[in-house]
Amino acid sequence: MYNSKSLKAEEFISDEEIRDTLAYADANKDNVELIDWIIEKARERKGLNHREASVLLACEIPEKLEEIYELAQQIKKDFYGNRIVLFAPLYLSNYCVNGCVYCPYHMKNKHIARKKLTQEEIVKEVTALQDMGHKRLAIEAGEDPVNNPIEYILECIQTIYSIKHKNGAIRRVNVNIAATTVENYRKLKEAGIGTYILFQETYHKKSYEQLHPTGPKHDYAYHTEAMDRAMEGGIDDVGLGVLFGLEMYRYEFAGLLMHAEHLEAVHGVGPHTISVPRLKRADDIDPDTFDNGISDDIFAKICALIRISVPYTGMIISTRESQAVREKVLPLGVSQISGASRTSVGGYAEPEPEYENSEQFDVSDTRTLDEVVNWLMKMDYIPSFCTACYREGRTGDRFMALCKNMQILNCCHPNALMTLKEYLEDYASEETKKIGMALIERELQNIPNPKVKQIATEHIHDIAEGRRDFRF
Ligand code: SF4
Numbered sequence: 002m003y004n005s006k007s008l009k010a011e012e013f014i015s016d017e018e019i020r021d022t023l024a025y026a027d028a029n030k031d032n033v034e035l036i037d038w039i040i041e042k043a044r045e046r047k048g049l050n051h052r053e054a055s056v057l058l059a060c061e062i063p064e065k066l067e068e069i070y071e072l073a074q075q076i077k078k079d080f081y082g083n084r085i086v087l088f089a090p091l092y093l094s095n096y097c098v099n100g101c102v103y104c105p106y107h108m109k110n111k112h113i114a115r116k117k118l119t120q121e122e123i124v125k126e127v128t129a130l131q132d133m134g135h136k137r138l139a140i141e142a143g144e145d146p147v148n149n150p151i152e153y154i155l156e157c158i159q160t161i162y163s164i165k166h167k168n169g170a171i172r173r174v175n176v177n178i179a180a181t182t183v184e185n186y187r188k189l190k191e192a193g194i195g196t197y198i199l200f201q202e203t204y205h206k207k208s209y210e211q212l213h214p215t216g217p218k219h220d221y222a223y224h225t226e227a228m229d230r231a232m233e234g235g236i237d238d239v240g241l242g243v244l245f246g247l248e249m250y251r252y253e254f255a256g257l258l259m260h261a262e263h264l265e266a267v268h269g270v271g272p273h274t275i276s277v278p279r280l281k282r283a284d285d286i287d288p289d290t291f292d293n294g295i296s297d298d299i300f301a302k303i304c305a306l307i308r309i310s311v312p313y314t315g316m317i318i319s320t321r322e323s324q325a326v327r328e329k330v331l332p333l334g335v336s337q338i339s340g341a342s343r344t345s346v347g348g349y350a351e352p353e354p355e356y357e358n359s360e361q362f363d364v365s366d367t368r369t370l371d372e373v374v375n376w377l378m379k380m381d382y383i384p385s386f387c388t389a390c391y392r393e394g395r396t397g398d399r400f401m402a403l404c405k406n407m408q409i410l411n412c413c414h415p416n417a418l419m420t421l422k423e424y425l426e427d428y429a430s431e432e433t434k435k436i437g438m439a440l441i442e443r444e445l446q447n448i449p450n451p452k453v454k455q456i457a458t459e460h461i462h463d464i465a466e467g468r469r470d471f472r473f
Pocket residue numbers: 097098099100101104105106107108142143144179218
């Protein structure tokens with residue numbers, strides 16, 4: 002029986018409810034009156050539930066799709082302005098005891114290089130990341146209680162935060178590790194992590210069990226209920242995601258929104274971010290062997306619908322996607338992207354030798370961070386290295402309050418400009434610096450609150466004089 006407030010995976014992600022939702026969406030995909038009503042509801046910026054959003058996903062009426070895209074762009078502008086937050090993944094270890102059939106780190110893969118970074122290697126990797134200009138990392142590790150126990154992850158987080166190289170610093174470490182216990186989540190919280198990210202991969206229980214035939218990840222309920230344990234452990238920023246391509250996308254989309262509704266219903270705060278990875282080629286993985294791949298157009302539609310369904314949730318696109326696809330979906334609601342990523346264990350300090358392939362997937366966007374920053378600014382986006390909220394204690398519902406009160410222009414916007422200024426001073430090429438300085442001048446004028454505008458202008462000047470780390 003479907004119950005969004007239940008703490009049982011099979012009740013808050015009810016298969017029956019998803020099937021009913023898909024049937025309802027099919028029956029109403031040409032119901033213009035209902036579709037208009039749903040779009041009007043989305044215009045109020047209060048989001049849509051999984052049933053309403055699924056009707057729009059099924060709808061193929063060109064004029065209605067146009068309206069949806071326009072609304073997604075408008076909501077993106079109202080809530081996130083033209084800022085795009087940048088981050089990089091850092092793979093700590095690819096030892097893994099699970100058997101996920103879509104990931105080259107699965108235990109049976111004997112020819113991939115297995116690596117685990119030592120603390121000395123982490124210092125080198127993080128120094129290299131700081132030298133690019135990164136301030137925000139997402140750490141990744143396979144599940145292996147012997148090689149990657151929680152103590153190892155905690156030690157790595159401590160090392161990362163402790164490295165202060167030139168003007169560099171990693172100010173926010175998000176963590177993407179396997180589902181774990183409340184006690185371990187509490188330890189992660191105490192270690193000062195930003196968001197805890199865990200992709201569901203698929204919400205379809207039967208497929209989930211087939212795709213994860215061995216290892217602790219096989220347990221669908223334990224995996225699906227992980228965010229509840231994380232929140233119980235005190236982590237209030239959690240990041241959801243599915244791996245599009247494993248199962249029917251409409252099923253996943255409904256499941257994803259039901260998960261968001263569940264977190265809101267039980268914990269009073271929805272997901273902090275949603276990631277939308279698509280299955281990619283990797284060492285012994287051929288995406289063509291999975292028959293649920295989605296086109297770029299469907300992918301864009303999903304991004305637009307996530308934007309209008311959960312307006313307060315950040316949306317993340319990684320370098321799995323090409324520059325062209327990223328350009329297509331940025332205006333539709335994406336708020337965070339990775340840049341200059343390496344998906345191997347190590348590889349930032351020194352490129353990994355070809356014979357030592359430890360990549361989790363092939364990167365489609367291989368540009369440097371300077372090229373990504375330059376590209377964003379030429380499209381009139383503000384690249385942001387902001388990490389202020391978590392450091393100011395604005396997490397969970399306090400962060401949501403900031404969004405809901407539309408205070409983002411007086412907060413995120415100046416923070417973006419100040420962190421961009423730091424990047425330009427410390428790491429940018431001459432050309433990027435020139436474009437960036439002009440952009441900062443222009444964008445300072447768009448801060449509505451005169452006092453905030455004045456303080457931000459002063460801080461921008463201070464940064465040029467060598468001072469760092471200002472935030473609202
Ligand atoms: S997806 Fe994660 S858990 Fe599965 S094999 Fe890869 S690293 Fe291990």
